[in-house]
Amino acid sequence: MARIIVITSGKGGVGKTTTSSALAMGLALRGHRTAVIDFDVGLRNLDLVMGCERRVVYDFVNVLNSEANLTQALIKDKRCENLFILPASQTRDKSSLKREGVGRVMEELSRGFDYVVCDSPAGIEHGAMMAMYYADDAIIVTNPEISSVRDSDRMLGILAGKSRRAETAATPIREYLLLSRYDPERVQRGDMMSVDDVQEILSLELLGVVPESKAVLTASNAGTPIILDKESDAGQAYSDVVKRYLGERLPHRFIETTKKGLLNRLFGE
Amino acid sequence: MDIAAPHSQFELKAGTFTLPLLRLLDTNMDAMAEQLSDTVEQAENFFHNTPVVIDLNDISGITVEFPMLVGLIRGHGMIPVGVRGGTTAQHEAAEMMGLAILADNRQSSRTISRHKSDSKSGSRSNSQSDAQSNVVPIKPEALTTTLVNKPIRSGQRIYAQGGDLVILGQVSSGAELMADGHIHVYAPLRGRALAGVKGNENARIFCRDLQAELISIAGHYRTSENIDTRLRDQPVQIYLEDHILRIEIF
Numbered sequence: 001m002a003r004i005i006v007i008t009s010g011k012g013g014v015g016k017t018t019t020s021s022a023l024a025m026g027l028a029l030r031g032h033r034t035a036v037i038d039f040d041v042g043l044r045n046l047d048l049v050m051g052c053e054r055r056v057v058y059d060f061v062n063v064l065n066s067e068a069n070l071t072q073a074l075i076k077d078k079r080c081e082n083l084f085i086l087p088a089s090q091t092r093d094k095s096s097l098k099r100e101g102v103g104r105v106m107e108e109l110s111r112g113f114d115y116v117v118c119d120s121p122a123g124i125e126h127g128a129m130m131a132m133y134y135a136d137d138a139i140i141v142t143n144p145e146i147s148s149v150r151d152s153d154r155m156l157g158i159l160a161g162k163s164r165r166a167e168t169a170a171t172p173i174r175e176y177l178l179l180s181r182y183d184p185e186r187v188q189r190g191d192m193m194s195v196d197d198v199q200e201i202l203s204l205e206l207l208g209v210v211p212e213s214k215a216v217l218t219a220s221n222a223g224t225p226i227i228l229d230k231e232s233d234a235g236q237a238y239s240d241v242v243k244r245y246l247g248e249r250l251p252h253r254f255i256e257t258t259k260k261g262l263l264n265r266l267f268g269e
Numbered sequence: 270m271d272i273a274a275p276h277s278q279f280e281l282k283a284g285t286f287t288l289p290l291l292r293l294l295d296t297n298m299d300a301m302a303e304q305l306s307d308t309v310e311q312a313e314n315f316f317h318n319t320p321v322v323i324d325l326n327d328i329s330g331i332t333v334e335f336p337m338l339v340g341l342i343r344g345h346g347m348i349p350v351g352v353r354g355g356t357t358a359q360h361e362a363a364e365m366m367g368l369a370i371l372a373d374n375r376q377s378s379r380t381i382s383r384h385k386s387d388s389k390s391g392s393r394s395n396s397q398s399d400a401q402s403n404v405v406p407i408k409p410e411a412l413t414t415t416l417v418n419k420p421i422r423s424g425q426r427i428y429a430q431g432g433d434l435v436i437l438g439q440v441s442s443g444a445e446l447m448a449d450g451h452i453h454v455y456a457p458l459r460g461r462a463l464a465g466v467k468g469n470e471n472a473r474i475f476c477r478d479l480q481a482e483l484i485s486i487a488g489h490y491r492t493s494e495n496i497d498t499r500l501r502d503q504p505v506q507i508y509l510e511d512h513i514l515r516i517e518i519f
């Protein structure tokens with residue numbers, strides 16, 4: 001039985017797709033059979049970030065409508081044989097996402113994989129609800145700013161009530177926080193929320209802090225999950241995230257400012 | 270075939286409830302929406318989660334857009350439970366929306382009084398009409414305390430009907446607590462807390478760390494901008510004294 005992980009946030013543009021691709025690749029590289037699904041029907045971009053957009057024949061909606069079977073629709077990653085991508089459709093509308101159909105696909109994936117990573121669309125509408133409904137674990141991607149934190153808080157409330165685990169009174173979904181696009185210098189200047197500020201509101205298990213990094217855009221333009229860029233701090237942060245998710249205990253990195261300027265050294269503590 | 274019954278899981282009993290009646294005088298849903306908003310605005314707490322019965326006597330036979338009506342009523346925080354009066358066609362439409370058809374007053378009070386004189390075992394032989402006249406949500410009669418040991422997130426709403434509410438986790442801004450009795454919060458209270466929502470002026474709010482967006486006791490409320498900043502982040506109790514809301518540091 002696979003563990004189903006939803007990558008969610010409420011707010012758009014916070015790094016859900018970046019995280020989904022990095023986590024899925026990271027888990028697969030560590031030997032786990034992993035499938036990553038794009039729930040953003042109508043706005044697909046996971047396939048772009050994964051670099052497989054030109055190999056899409058069938059998509060998630062085709063499978064839901066029984067126009068193709070899973071084996072036909074799953075795209076095998078060229079870099080890692082344990083990784084498969086189920087792309088979203090760009091042409092269909094979200095109403096094809098029905099709870100029963102999604103459940104059927106999840107069940108089938110559960111049989112063949114160790115992990116199923118669900119990349120949620122933004123918002124708290126139908127698509128996002130479908131992405132989280134069957135989840136065992138939820139990674140809440142949040143940016144260090146109040147609107148994102150608020151939306152994450154709201155999402156947590158929904159997770160607590162509207163998931164299969166909640167409805168069947170099973171063990172609740174395990175919730176993790178991933179703080180993304182963190183800029184320690186801006187935090188130090190006081191114009192960005194710190195990890196502590198965010199945790200005061202969300203108080204969740206912190207899976208990792210991913211720093212703001214230009215390497216992320218470069219990587220997604222190249223169709224390479226950022227975790228493969230081992231030189232970049234964001235790539236390293238995602239490696240830590242994967243290890244922590246799998247149970248390793250690691251100190252958090254990229255939270256402190258690295259380059260201390262002259263003034264800082266003179267006037268800092 | 271006879272199956273020996275194990276110890277019974279429930280007892281069917283009669284209960285009388287006084288419910289607000291929404292007596293429809295017309296069926297224009299736009300005008301209805303407007304009037305509902307105005308009415309509810311004046312006493313939001315009173316209507317919150319209140320079961321209401323829709324009275325059709327004055328518009329008997331006229332087509333009512335039940336889906337719209339039920340949506341409107343729910344949208345204003347009330348819980349439509351059934352209809353009274355009206356025609357068979359209206360009843361069918363009401364049933365489609367999950368509303369119960371309630372017998373009129375006279376009949377139901379007769380049923381109840383007969384029940385009172387019944388022995389306990391009499392509840393097994395309830396006739397069809399008895400069952401129908403009592404289709405109203407059954408709530409525990411004794412005061413009960415609701416305990417929640419999880420954080421209450423933005424957008425979540427907890428209502429302790431008929432009793433107190435005890436919250437052990439933090440209450441996010443955008444979350445809402447309501448209780449007919451007292452409210453206790455043993456963590457930061459950043460959302461809204463409304464105690465004594467059915468008008469109990471003796472209800473109180475206790476919290477370990479006051480950062481609330483709104484506090485209210487029996488409808489006497491105060492928003493965060495009207496709470497003295499010296500009380501912020503303090504452990505407080507909030508109560509009514511001569512209809513005035515008092516906030517006192519412990």
Ligand SMILES: Nc1ncnc2c1ncn2[C@@H]1O[C@H](COP(=O)(O)OP(=O)(O)O)[C@@H](O)[C@H]1O
Nearest residue numbers: 012013014015016017018181211212213216217
């Ligand atoms: N750590 C980061 N540093 C810099 N840019 C980032 C980072 N994470 C995400 N981005 C950028 O933010 C944008 C939105 O990211 P994406 O993962 O698509 O978010 P979502 O799926 O939540 O909408 C993209 O342009 C992406 O390159």
Ligand SMILES: [Mg+2]
Nearest residue numbers: 016017040120
């Ligand atoms: Mg996305």
